[in-house]
Amino acid sequence: MSAPTTLPSARPVAHTIAETYDHRGRQAGEMPLSPSMQQFADEAERLPTDELILNMGPSHPAMHGTVRCVLRVDGETIKDADVQIGYLHRGFEKESEAATYTQIFPYVDRLNYVSPMLNNVGFAMAVEKLLGITAQIPERAEYIRVIVGELARVADHLTCLSAAISELGGLTVFFWGNRAREHVWELLEDVSGARMTHSYCRIGGVAWDLTRDFDEKCRGKIAKIRGLVVDIRKLVERNRIFLDRMEGVGCISAHDAISYGFTGPCLRACGVAYDVRKDHPYSVYDHFDFDVPIADGGDNLARYLVRIEEMEQSLRIVEQALVQIPPGAVIVDDPLIALPAKREVYNSIEGMIAHFKHIMDGLVVPAGEAYSFTEGGNGELGFYIVADGTGRPYKNRCRPPCFYITAALRQMILGANLADVVPIFGSINMIGGECDR
Amino acid sequence: MTESSASYVPTLLQDAVNWAQKYSLFTYPFATACCAMEFMSTMGPRYDIARFGAEFPRFSPRQADLLIVIGTITERQAPVLRRVYDQMPDPKWVMAFGVCASTGGFYQNYTVTPGADQVIPVDVYVPGCPPRPEQVLDGLMTLQRRIQEHRGNCQQDIGNTAAIGYTDRRKLPVLQDGTSMTLLPDERLPQDGRVR
Amino acid sequence: MAQRVLEFLQRERPLALAETGSHVGDEIAVVHREHLVEVLTLLRDHEQMRMNMLSDLTVVDYLGQTPRFEVVYQLYSIPHKHRLRVKVLVDETPGECWVPTATGLWYAANWAEREAWDLYGVRFEGHPDLRRILMYEEFVGHPLRKDYPQNGRQPLIRRPDAPPTDDQTTRLMPDSHDRRVS
Numbered sequence: 001m002s003a004p005t006t007l008p009s010a011r012p013v014a015h016t017i018a019e020t021y022d023h024r025g026r027q028a029g030e031m032p033l034s035p036s037m038q039q040f041a042d043e044a045e046r047l048p049t050d051e052l053i054l055n056m057g058p059s060h061p062a063m064h065g066t067v068r069c070v071l072r073v074d075g076e077t078i079k080d081a082d083v084q085i086g087y088l089h090r091g092f093e094k095e096s097e098a099a100t101y102t103q104i105f106p107y108v109d110r111l112n113y114v115s116p117m118l119n120n121v122g123f124a125m126a127v128e129k130l131l132g133i134t135a136q137i138p139e140r141a142e143y144i145r146v147i148v149g150e151l152a153r154v155a156d157h158l159t160c161l162s163a164a165i166s167e168l169g170g171l172t173v174f175f176w177g178n179r180a181r182e183h184v185w186e187l188l189e190d191v192s193g194a195r196m197t198h199s200y201c202r203i204g205g206v207a208w209d210l211t212r213d214f215d216e217k218c219r220g221k222i223a224k225i226r227g228l229v230v231d232i233r234k235l236v237e238r239n240r241i242f243l244d245r246m247e248g249v250g251c252i253s254a255h256d257a258i259s260y261g262f263t264g265p266c267l268r269a270c271g272v273a274y275d276v277r278k279d280h281p282y283s284v285y286d287h288f289d290f291d292v293p294i295a296d297g298g299d300n301l302a303r304y305l306v307r308i309e310e311m312e313q314s315l316r317i318v319e320q321a322l323v324q325i326p327p328g329a330v331i332v333d334d335p336l337i338a339l340p341a342k343r344e345v346y347n348s349i350e351g352m353i354a355h356f357k358h359i360m361d362g363l364v365v366p367a368g369e370a371y372s373f374t375e376g377g378n379g380e381l382g383f384y385i386v387a388d389g390t391g392r393p394y395k396n397r398c399r400p401p402c403f404y405i406t407a408a409l410r411q412m413i414l415g416a417n418l419a420d421v422v423p424i425f426g427s428i429n430m431i432g433g434e435c436d437r
Numbered sequence: 438m439t440e441s442s443a444s445y446v447p448t449l450l451q452d453a454v455n456w457a458q459k460y461s462l463f464t465y466p467f468a469t470a471c472c473a474m475e476f477m478s479t480m481g482p483r484y485d486i487a488r489f490g491a492e493f494p495r496f497s498p499r500q501a502d503l504l505i506v507i508g509t510i511t512e513r514q515a516p517v518l519r520r521v522y523d524q525m526p527d528p529k530w531v532m533a534f535g536v537c538a539s540t541g542g543f544y545q546n547y548t549v550t551p552g553a554d555q556v557i558p559v560d561v562y563v564p565g566c567p568p569r570p571e572q573v574l575d576g577l578m579t580l581q582r583r584i585q586e587h588r589g590n591c592q593q594d595i596g597n598t599a600a601i602g603y604t605d606r607r608k609l610p611v612l613q614d615g616t617s618m619t620l621l622p623d624e625r626l627p628q629d630g631r632v633r
Numbered sequence: 634m635a636q637r638v639l640e641f642l643q644r645e646r647p648l649a650l651a652e653t654g655s656h657v658g659d660e661i662a663v664v665h666r667e668h669l670v671e672v673l674t675l676l677r678d679h680e681q682m683r684m685n686m687l688s689d690l691t692v693v694d695y696l697g698q699t700p701r702f703e704v705v706y707q708l709y710s711i712p713h714k715h716r717l718r719v720k721v722l723v724d725e726t727p728g729e730c731w732v733p734t735a736t737g738l739w740y741a742a743n744w745a746e747r748e749a750w751d752l753y754g755v756r757f758e759g760h761p762d763l764r765r766i767l768m769y770e771e772f773v774g775h776p777l778r779k780d781y782p783q784n785g786r787q788p789l790i791r792r793p794d795a796p797p798t799d800d801q802t803t804r805l806m807p808d809s810h811d812r813r814v815s
Contacts, residue, residue: 058517059467061496066469066514086767087514088469091546093752094776094783106543106566113471129657159474178481185478196474196567258685258711261741274711370657371689371707371718384707386693399689399707407744433470436767513769515790547776547785548768556790 051079056421058087064163065432067406069413069421076417081410085403088432096396100362101127101203104396109197111398112434115156115377117148117188120201125282126372126383127203130365136332141205142284143325147218148188148200150314150321154225155184156377156429157265157307157314164304164426165236168245173232180228183221190214203363204338205331215322222315229311246300250412250424253298260411261404264379265310266428269295269302276375288320300427307429337363362391371399378402378429400434451587458502458528459584460490462577465501467521470508472535475567484570489577498524503580506553509537509544515556522557530584532561532576539564635660635715641681646672651722661718669721670733676708676717677738684708684717687735690745692753696779700724702755704732723755734759752777 033041056069066087072080092111096104108123109116124145128134162177185195190211192198200207211217236242252262254270267274275292277285293309295302331338335354344351365387373382379401386395405428412428413421466476479486486492495501498521510518522531533539533553539562541551553559560583563576639653639660649668654661664672676684689707700722708717721732734757735742746757747766754775757763765772771789774781 058514059521061494084766086765086769087511087517088509089511089513089548089767090470090509090544091548091776091783094546095544098783110471114474132657159477163477174477175482178477179483182478182481182483195478195569197471256740259740261687261739261745263686272711279714368656369659371659371716373688380688382689382707384689384691384705395693397689397691403744403748404741407741512786512788515788519790546783547781547787550786550788555788 049075054418058084061167064160064426065430065435067425067430067432067435069409069425071413071418071421073418076419078413078416078418078421081413083406083409085406085432086436089436090433092398092437093396096393098392100391101365101393102358102362104393105199105201106197108398109199110433111400111437112156112377112381112402112431113197114159114431115149115152116197117145117152117200118156118374118376119381120199121145121149121283122372122374122376122381123383124201124203125374126370126385127365129370129372130368130385130387131203131337131363133204133332133334133337136334137205138329138332139284139326140209140328141330141332143321144206144210144330145201146283146285146288147210147318147321147325148191148198148206150317151184151187153314153377154311155181155188157311158184158229160426160429161232161304161307164423164429165232165242167422167426168242170236170239170242173236176228176232176235180225183225183228187214187218187221190217202331202338204334205329207331209330218318218322222318226312226315229308233308243301245420245423246304246427248297249300249416249420250427251297251299252408252412256408256411257298260408262379262408263401263404264376265306266303266405267379268293269306270298271296276373276380280373282374284321285317287324288317290314290317290320300423303427364389364391365393373399376401376434378405378431378434398434398437400437402428402430403435406430406435452585455585455587459581462489462491462503462530462581463493463495463501464491464503464505465496465498465521465525466494466505466507467518468507469510469514470535470537472507472537472567475565475570475573476505476507476534479570479573484574486574486577489574489581491577498522499526501525502529504529504531504557505534506531506538506557506559507534509535509542510550510553510556511548512550513548515550518553519556530560530580531557532563532580533559534563534573534576535568536564536566538562542566635717638662638676638682638715638717641679642672642676645675645679659718660716661720663720663722666721666723666732669719670735670738672719673706673708673735673738676719681713682710683712684710684715685739686711687739687741687745688716690735690742690749692749692755692777694753694777694779700729702730702753704749704755706735730754731756731758733757736760751775754778 051072051074054071054073056071058066058068068084068087070082070084071078092107095107099107104123105120108119111119125134128137158177158181162174166174188198189195191214192200252270254272257267257270258272262270263274271294273292273294276282278292290313293306293313295305339358340351340354345355367387367389369384369386371382371384373380380399381401382399384397384399385393388394409425409428412424416424468476478484480492491503502525504522504525506518536542537544537549538553541549550556561576561580563573565572639662642650642662643653646668649664649672650662651665652663676682686709687706688709691705693703693705695701695703702723702725704721704723706719708719723730723732732755734746736746736759744766746760747763749755750757750763751765751767752775764770768776769789772787776785
């Protein structure tokens with residue numbers, strides 16, 4: 001029996017990362033420099049540096065919105081930032097004051113233009129609150145609003161994620177996300193006639209009914225969208241580069257988030273459970289069984305996870321709505337609020353007069369004011385409407401969720417690297433049309 | 438088409454150059470508003486703009502030759518657009534994508550510039566709110582036909598092609614701070630010497 | 634729905650309230666300007682109120698009335714889920730067209746007050762950085778006021794032969810039914 005051979009012992013492994021640094025602050029494995037090069041490196045460390053004022057101008061590759069960041073950087077670290085918005089201020093409120101309530105729908109579409117149906121629904125609900133007809137909207141119309149609204153939310157999150165990840169360099173996700181969004185847009189184009197900016201809602205319901213084959217088409221598309229989302233997740237969620245760039249980057253605490261007026265996925269990514277659909281259920285949202293995803297951490301990764309999961313929940317809602325949707329009218333039956341049917345307009349004097357007055361003067365909303373809020377793509381989308389008894393609003397204020405989120409952008413990028421500005425800006429989903437109105 | 442002062446004699450070489458230019462447009466997507474979503478779709482896998490050779494967005498104007506003005510131009514954004522246009526080297530073309538960039542769209546208020554052609558010369562106007570990707574591709578093909586025929590651009594009218602002198606550039610609006618490239622070189626910097 | 638908020642305010646700060654009411658389910662409290670910060674602080678910090686979110690801040694211009702402007706705060710409480718609309722009436726004369734800032738209470742007030750100043754011209758005393766946010770610095774006037782013309786463009790960049798301030802859109806015929814242009 002031979003004596004047991006002892007293997008040469010391996011080098012002792014350091015227990016902490018700090019132990020791998022030598023006394024000069026260099027990590028083990030770094031090539032030692034020759035004395036002259038070392039002297040050069042030492043002198044470079046003692047050079048005076050200046051801070052640089054860098055302009056991330058209003059025209060930049062980030063595909064979300066047109067915003068200007070004037071950054072003061074020290075090397076790669078951001079010392080100060082001035083976020084300037086307003087490059088897409090299109091005068092939504094001023095235009096609304098000159099337009100009838102139905103004419104405002106196209107303007108409202110172009111607020112959060114990646115999820116236009118949610119804006120349509122929000123504005124319609126605000127006017128209906130003023131009119132007092134919230135309870136009289138036909139149930140089929142409510143279900144249709146929910147279906148198209150949740151599809152729009154899916155499109156919103158798909159756009160946000162595909163743009164954000166493509167800005168990190170993952171261009172494949174951009175193409176897959178676009179393909180999935182095309183599915184949504186095809187459905188909405190069948191229903192409303194336009195791929196984006198549908199103007200499909202009307203005060204009191206929706207403009208017209210769903211198409212006959214919407215149900216089966218929708219189910220087919222939902223399956224395809226789910227497949228593409230699964231593919232995107234597989235590509236991205238275990239990717240070292242993605243995790244390193246998103247985890248721990250752009251953190252904001254829950255207290256700060258609430259104080260800034262965050263709502264929506266960005267707030268839920270900080271751990272605060274506030275979703276208008278659950279806390280103040282409107283329309284028919286209380287008929288559905290869906291969860292609201294909450295993440296901890298308030299960083300980019302949390303926002304990404306919340307959005308991915310919300311897409312799945314939105315598709316769940318759409319599936320349930322397709323089953324539960326009742327037959328019936330799609331707009332309220334009041335001739336003072338809804339346009340009469342075309343056969344009445346062409347064949348009877350009363351219909352023609354009603355149509356004329358409706359188009360020319362708009363539907364008359366009694367004087368008063370209301371603030372109505374719904375869950376938009378970015379959070380609590382509110383409309384504060386002051387009516388003066390005519391067919392045009394006196395004031396039509398949109399409470400833009402991403403305006404308040406972009407206000408916190410400065411805090412989120414201070415101290416971060418220059419290269420982190422783009423992922424942070426991408427993950428907050430600032431939509432220029434909504435932020436600047 | 439107004440008459441330009443220089444005559445243009447097509448040669449086989451010029452045709453070849455035009456062919457190469459039209460099928461390898463490097464775009465600068467000056468994206469502001471909702472039309473950017475349709476632009477993303479046009480670049481996407483379904484309405485592939487790469488079939489037309491224009492898939493490469495160059496995010497530096499120095500490297501681009503087609504400036505696509507995507508979305509509403511507000512008064513605040515107009516000088517930025519002008520500056521980006523000025524930084525592009527010749528030959529360059531401009532496509533107004535969407536009705537807001539063409540004429541201001543249905544916005545008629547204190548903040549929207551009624552069309553990108555208030556500040557830069559536009560070659561192709563693609564209407565739509567937002568235009569369908571097929572419409573955009575149609576506009577791109579129209580532009581490509583014009584490039585091939587070297588009728589390409591109002592650039593020629595104002596003298597912006599490399600072959601023609603640039604004295605007619607002065608018909609364009611200029612930035613008030615004096616840094617506009619449409620001024621003659623000795624007028625370009627402001628008189629007090631400070632460049633903003 | 635938030636009737637308890639109004640009752641609370643009427644109990645705790647009756648002198649600060651000018652008026653309370655409710656319309657289509659929204660509770661509204663009109664507050665005197667000198668008590669505004671006190672009322673907002675109370676609403677934010679009291680444990681029965683806990684209005685930790687400033688949902689919205691805007692101004693309504695009632696041209697022709699005195700006081701002309703109404704600064705409207707929409708407050709929301711995430712723990713208690715109640716809302717309140719707080720209003721302050723402000724006149725347009727330059728010495729009176731101001732409101733104390735709420736930036737010490739909510740970070741959201743920073744940008745919201747800048748926007749209200751930019752578009753309506755109501756100053757917020759104590760704001761750290763009151764400058765324009767949606768319009769550019771060279772813009773003269775406050776565009777969302779009712780007496781500012783809808784088409785009053787002030788182009789930063791214009792053709793050399795164009796006048797400095799001009800709306801270059803076509804004027805509509807006098808009795809056209811299309812929208813009003815001033």
